[in-house]
Amino acid sequence: MNFLTKIITADNTETFLNTKVKESYHSQTGAVEEALKKYALPCKIKELAKTGKIKILDICFGLGYNSAMAIDVALAENHHCEIEVVGLEYDPTIIEKIQEVSPPIHFFQHYKKLTLSSLSFQEGKIIVNVILGDARETIKQLPDHYFDAVFFDPFSPKTSPQMWQVPFFEQAFRTMKNTAILATYSCARMVRDNMSTAGLLYDNGPLVGRRGPGTIATKWKNEDKINP
Numbered sequence: 001m002n003f004l005t006k007i008i009t010a011d012n013t014e015t016f017l018n019t020k021v022k023e024s025y026h027s028q029t030g031a032v033e034e035a036l037k038k039y040a041l042p043c044k045i046k047e048l049a050k051t052g053k054i055k056i057l058d059i060c061f062g063l064g065y066n067s068a069m070a071i072d073v074a075l076a077e078n079h080h081c082e083i084e085v086v087g088l089e090y091d092p093t094i095i096e097k098i099q100e101v102s103p104p105i106h107f108f109q110h111y112k113k114l115t116l117s118s119l120s121f122q123e124g125k126i127i128v129n130v131i132l133g134d135a136r137e138t139i140k141q142l143p144d145h146y147f148d149a150v151f152f153d154p155f156s157p158k159t160s161p162q163m164w165q166v167p168f169f170e171q172a173f174r175t176m177k178n179t180a181i182l183a184t185y186s187c188a189r190m191v192r193d194n195m196s197t198a199g200l201l202y203d204n205g206p207l208v209g210r211r212g213p214g215t216i217a218t219k220w221k222n223e224d225k226i227n228p
């Protein structure tokens with residue numbers, strides 16, 4: 001049975017509704033808007049692009065909008081920027097659906113190369129690699145202190161509570177550079193408490209679409225940051 005139904009969100013961009021978990025893959029107030037305003041902007045992708053190299057961990061990759069949008073933002077700032085994206089996703093069905101959407105994200109045309117038989121590609125200085133499997137396990141194979149930006153986009157804490165627990169945030173912390181920023185759409189108390197227990201410092205992320213602000217998390221307070 002097909003449990004994925006295409007829907008059009010309020011910014012006129014497509015996503016899917018997952019009827020098994022009764023949640024959509026993006027905010028219904030705007031799928032592409034969310035990728036830009038909840039992930040690329042708070043993770044300071046534009047600023048990172050100036051350094052010439054960005055490593056992005058796209059947790060719960062889905063259709064890949066968040067990292068594809070970040071690539072657009074980075075390349076608009078610095079056309080020569082080297083970008084590595086690692087995506088973690090456990091559902092092959094949603095990867096197949098990449099072929100059925102055409103969001104207004106320029107780099108997304110290359111994401112169409114992602115198929116179940118080919119989960120990575122290189123396009124110029126951009127490398128994208130999707131690791132299929134439960135992110136709670138696959139994250140363990142990623143190196144320490146590696147990523148500049150972490151996009152954390154599971155289904156809600158109610159639907160996927162296992163993704164929002166301390167052990168997962170500890171793993172995310174481990175993979176983050178000291179200067180890295182993690183962004184997520186949730187501002188739930190439980191989520192923030194678990195981030196704190198894992199050693200992350202959190203703050204309000206942008207208020208876009210959904211009821212509350214998102215959350216951004218770092219390893220250090222801004223004023224404690226050592227130069228990158």
Ligand SMILES: C[S@@+](CC[C@H](N)C(=O)[O-])C[C@H]1O[C@@H](n2cnc3c(N)ncnc32)[C@H](O)[C@@H]1O
Nearest residue numbers: 060061062063064065089090091134135154155
């Ligand atoms: C809200 S959607 C993410 C949307 C995605 N960021 C995009 O731009 O299309 C949540 C995603 O988390 C994935 N997911 C849920 N549990 C997971 C797990 N344990 N490991 C990896 N992915 C998981 C789902 O399959 C789904 O694609």
